[in-house]
Amino acid sequence: MRSKVVRLSALILILAIVLYPLFWMLGTSFKSPAEIASNIGLVPHQFTPGNFAEGWHKFDVAFGRFFLNSAMVATLTVLGNTISCLLAAYALGRLRFRLRGFWFALMIGTLLLPGHVLIIPQYILFRTLGLVGGDFPYLPLIVPHFLATEAFFVFLMVQFMRGIPRELDEAAVIDGANPFSVFRHVILPLSRPALVTTAIFSFIWTWNDFFRQLVYLSQLKDYTAPVALTLFIDSTSESSVGPMFAMSLLSLVPVFLFFVAFQRLLVEGINTSGLKG
């Protein structure tokens, strides 16, 4: 009994430390400039919601535009990842064709490939194709996801599909189904949980992604939320700290909502595949 109390107290203490930065962000985003310097506690004495309006209009382009850009890139990435990774996973996980083992091994190899290595040649490639900059500079961010380059998700779906009883395919084949109708009528409906997990992780990772967006987006109006947030750092005057925290907080809201809605699914997702969150 006593050890139980000790354990629980330890857990609560650790949890308080872990969650402290988040509460501190919440509090700071409602503090006035004067208070940010003087009151370092969690709760603002003078509630200053004006930080949000100020942050929203801080730059020549309103923050709403940055959020829309982020949402668009994330949505298209979700679409690309779910479709292309599902197709690849069906081939690698369920079909028998020549060299399948070889391709599967290559896919596992790309799992461990550090993505930052490829950023420069990819940039050159997309530039040569005329896709960098212009009216719609997001193609280099989106196109790779329509080509199943996120091996994590291919792997996750292969693992998932291995759990679908093979008898279902075989029964369908006996009934005259070809690989396409098996995909359409057996695998696709049964893969829904894996698709949802992929979609949620794709959204969150793209929403948080910074490196690629920093490389490919150069016009203010094209910026996504993370790239726009870095603009605040350049102007380090005291008065912009509140608005900076307000916009940082806003940018985490979608991720937080996904977390609240799909917590169990996310936790199970990293368990089946060891995905990084």
Place this chain on the structure above:
Amino acid sequence: MTMAQMPVRPTEPVPPVPAAHRRGRVARRRRREDLAGYLFLSPWLLGLLGITAIPMLLSLYLSFTDYSPLIPVTESNWVGLENYRRMFTADPSYWHAVRVTVIFAVIAVPLKLAAALGVAMLLNKTMRGIALFRGLFYLPSLLGGSVALAIVWRGMFSGDGAFNAFLSFFGLTGKAWINDPTWALPTLMLLAIWQFGAPMVIFLAGLKQVPTELYEASSVDGAGAWRKFFHITLPLLSPVIFFNLVLETIHGFQGFTSAFVISNGTGGPVDSTLMYTLHLYKAGFVDLNMGYASAMAWVFLLVVGLITVVLFSTGRFWVHYSDSEVR
């Protein structure tokens, strides 16, 4: 697929078919499966070729040139090993970046895994509220990689940040941690460790597989908590520890966002937060020295590959896969 596995239609009686004819049918079916397989695989194959393989080879070539985006690829000059020579002998920042990245990975990864394992073990024995705790501990892993969180960290560890307020509570005076060459990197490490939730979830799943009879039996034999930890938990958990170690190490070497935000893109103060990927980014996209940055990328790839191989080969000595092992 062997003949035995071939699905036959049980409803129609199978007529005796001449062997040659049957071979033809098998071949046709195989061709059809090949076709379907490669059709479904085609987006991935295209990506493998266009987004991964060709860029990799291109960057290998570029690493021997003085390519810059200001001039067309065709007009860049072959410079042989010059980029590599410069990297190893004439760019002091390069070695700073290597040092910073290695220190970061060597310290932050084990501490993160230790935190993950510790909290997982605390949670494993807790009956009620485990899902809630697990979820809340996992939350930082979802948020921590973002620019927003790096901004928060920057604020917390600045001169008048929350951390110093906490210290003053104990009568201590802090400093502007992120502006101090000694303390800026530990601040980054702390942000990485803070995200221990993802490996924790994996540890927790592993701990659930350890048979409780083992602990009971060892209690009967008079083993204490430490002995149980070192003789039961650690060995049985070693495959999961290994898995987390590989993932976190590779991940740790690639830290970019937090270093970029906390140093405002400079890697400073005095290169103390110049993670390898940040140095690579600066060489390629700020100095527009893409040939040089490509050389850096290839060395990075080789070193990370080497470390993975080393991890896997040492794994044989301490990772236990037994019949009654975890999962």
